[in-house]
Amino acid sequence: MNPVFLACKNLKTCFSFYSFYLVSVAFVIPVLFAFTSFSENRIILEKMSSDGRVETMCRTISVFLMVFVVFYMAYSNRFFLRRRTRELGIYTLLGYQRSQILTLLTVENVLICLGAFFFGVTLGGLAHRGIVWFIGNLLRLGIDVSDIALFDGTALFKTAVFVLAVVFAMTLSNGRLLYQSSLIQLVRFEKRAEKTMKFHKVRAILGFTLILLGYLSALNVLGGNDSLWVRVGFYQMGLFTLFLVTSGTVLFISAFLPYVMEKSKHRRQTFYTAERIITTPNFVYRIRSNARTLTMLTLLSAAALTIVSVMALTLYYPIAAVSRIAPSEIEFRLESEEQLKIARDLAEQYTSDSPEVDILRTDLYSATSDSASLPLEYNLGTSQSGADNETIARDAGFECMSYTQYTKLLTAQGRSHVLASLPALSEEECILIKYQPEDPLQKEQGQTYQLQYPSGECHVTVKKVSLDNVISFANSIGTLVVNDRLYEEIRLGQSPCVSVVSMNGSSLKNQEGLYQALSDYLGGSPYLQGNSHRIQELLYLNSSTFLLIGFLVVLFFLAVGSILYFNNLSSIADSRADYEILEKIGYRKKQLRRIIRRQVFPFFAIPFLLGLLDCLFATMVYKAGLMQNLLGNSISQYLPTFVSLLLAALVYGSYYALTVRSCCRAVWKNASLRH
Structure with a gap:
């Protein structure tokens, strides 16, 4: 033929x-x-x-x-x-x-x-x-x-x-x-099948120990400056942790899981049931005969889940951090009154149909301090060298803002939730605006700082430590919100001053034309910042990266799901005669369906759950070691990661349901099983 x-x-x-x-x-x-x-x-x-x-x-x-x-x-x-x-x-x-x-x-x-x-x-x-x-x-x-x-x-x-x-x-x-x-x-x-991999008690314990040490090594990244990731080196510890987790995964699947299931046979009350007496030996055999495939799928699943999680976090986190990096729709440093007039004219020109624009001027007065245990923000952005070829970007010191102006800016930026929890300040109290969250080992709330300015000095106690800055970091770091009376005293003392103009309002959102017009007028000043502009810039720079990597992620999930489907369908189809024997000795269709589900489930659960654990620890290392912590430890910043992992779980669940359905059809084919 x-x-x-x-x-x-x-x-x-x-x-x-x-x-x-x-x-x-x-x-x-x-x-x-x-x-x-x-x-x-x-x-x-x-x-x-x-x-x-x-x-x-x-x-x-x-x-x-x-x-x-x-x-x-x-x-x-x-x-x-x-x-x-x-x-x-x-x-x-x-x-x-x-x-x-x-x-x-x-x-x-x-x-x-x-x-x-x-x-x-x-x-x-x-x-x-x-x-x-x-x-x-x-x-x-x-x-x-x-x-x-x-x-x-x-x-x-x-x-x-x-x-x-x-x-x-x-x-x-x-x-x-x-x-x-x-x-x-x-x-x-x-x-x-694949060549059976023999296992021993020592290898089983070693597999569990290695994977546990890998996760503990990843957790150590949260130790701050005392962690091994800082003392030994980030990349050295990263490779060491990767080795522990990878080798631990291999031994965990090929030795530890079969060892645990073999031991479970000695528990007569749980092992000798109508279903477990069938599924447990089958699980041990399939784990040991398909260990290489299962290990490959677990590592592939971990890679896919980690890429999805890191992509979601990397895309969302910088956009969420824009609320701190550039809290106002448009902000620039004022160097002359003429600039303020031009800014008003441009705002009217681009928002003529919607006059809801708040333009606020904020004067920040500098104060120095020689107190012990000054916060990091006091010196942040300064050059410690006095060489002639180096420029000091910012003088060390606090930049003082009045309490009233702080509340006005919060209102203009639509942050009423911050106003609700804002404490009142006496003349000896202040709010310290942090660049990064407070170090748990170095409490700054309750600290007293001596402020020095040309006409005198005073002592202020930090009543609250906050991440709710209202001025961009390009224009102010180390901001102190002080009582209005104290602010007026510092102002009259002829302290060095920086004026910042903040423009807010719903009509300014996504006004790229206005931003570009101001940028041209200010000569591309680095002090010009904009919330919508920064978000648009991040989307422009990152969208292509995530799109291209997204192609790989889709293929990862297609491959993992399809290979699991093929592998389970082949195994169940090869065992069709066994199911016919079970039917003849009294097993009903409902019991056989449950046995099939229990045989298929571990081969989806193991790659997904181990891959998910690897993903969570890898994401934690990435977040703690390679990303600036500007938003604190709020669980909401991980929401995109949780959503992406939930979608991945739905993909796995869909493949699992399809596999169980196909396996049942393969067993029922040419058989008249009792219901």
Whole structure:
């Protein structure tokens, strides 16, 4: 029989067998095609980056993307080949030559990939348009989506060549297996598993100990300046922790989990039940025979979850921190009264239809102190060297603001929740505005500082330590909010003064034209800050990075979920005869369904839960070691991370439900089980 005709007949008669392979490949190709189309879209690349940064990132990400697609498709091909080796052995018995069988497999792969390609480029083209529309609107790039071709010729050619190359590589792999395997090996290959990994009590304890030490090492990053991450070095400790967690994960899966389950057999009351007596030995066998695959999936899951978590935190945290870095819609340092007049005129020009604009001038008067245990902010931003070639950016000292002006700015910025908890100040009290949260080992609330200014000195006690600054850090660090009387005394004492203009109001939000006009007038002053402008700038700089990494994350989850699906379906299908025996000895369909769920669940739970633990500790290290702590320890700043992990859990849950359903169908097929 013609191999091409036989391949077409196989696809037609056994479509359900090939359907998930087809669907899985058909959802990988859209990601590849959408990414390739995005990489070839000169319009959006030039608008997003004029220095070639995005193009360089595209080239880098494309390498990882293609490697991952090859790995995923190769695994899928090997899975289906393993499921069909007995059939291929029968073809050999019927007189088919190995070259004809290889042609049959190749034609099947070509037809499946061809169908997936047509579906993939259609879905990928639509996804590419959607991505361009989203980025164009998010960054206000002014791109007309109708000008974007649905099918980019270059992207289409590159994707087609890549898919053909993958099919060719799979053909070589299939040929190697066919020509190196004897007839009996082909028939029995489907029953082969990974080489069983022996375990001992020492290895089990070592695995648990290593992974625990890895997590404790990660927790040590919270120790501040006394932590090993500071004393030894961040990257050295990072590599050491990675080694502990990775090696611990390998031993934890291959030795510790089987050891615990073996020990559970001695607990007669819990082990000898109708279901656990079946599921526990099966779990131990599958863990030990598939340890390498499960370890790989756990590490892959940890990588995917960590990337998702870090991406969410990295995108959200700087935007949330803008409320401290630039709390006003527009703010600049005032050097002449003429600047204030021009600023008012420009504001009226750009917000003529909405006059709700608050323009406040704040005079900050400097005061020095020689008290012991001064806060970090007192010297922050100063140069400690007196060399002629170095410029002192800021004189050490406190910058005093009146209590009344502080409340006015809070009101103008719409921060009524801060006003509600604001304490009243006596003449000897102040509020210390911190740059970063207070060190728990160095309490600053209750500290007394001696303030020195040209006309005298006084002592003030810190009544409250706050992160609620109303002036940007570009214009004020080390701010003290003092009683109005004390402020007036310092003002009359001719202390050095810096004047800052703050402009707020709903009509100023996203007024990029006004910001640019002020920037041009002020000569690009570094003291010009803007809340909406800073957020827009962060979105512009980071959106391409997260978009490109997002392509990899999608593939990670597709691969992990699909491999778990294939692995569990293969194992359950191979054990169909065992379920028929269980049915004959009295197990009902409901019990068998519960057994299937319990057999499948650990193989989804282990990669997800261990990966989630790795992700949480890795995110904690990233947050504590590589990000400035401007927002304190509020749990709300981790909300995007929790949301992203919840979405990942939903993806795993969907794959789990689909796997259980498919496994049950594989067992019920050709069987009349009792309900």
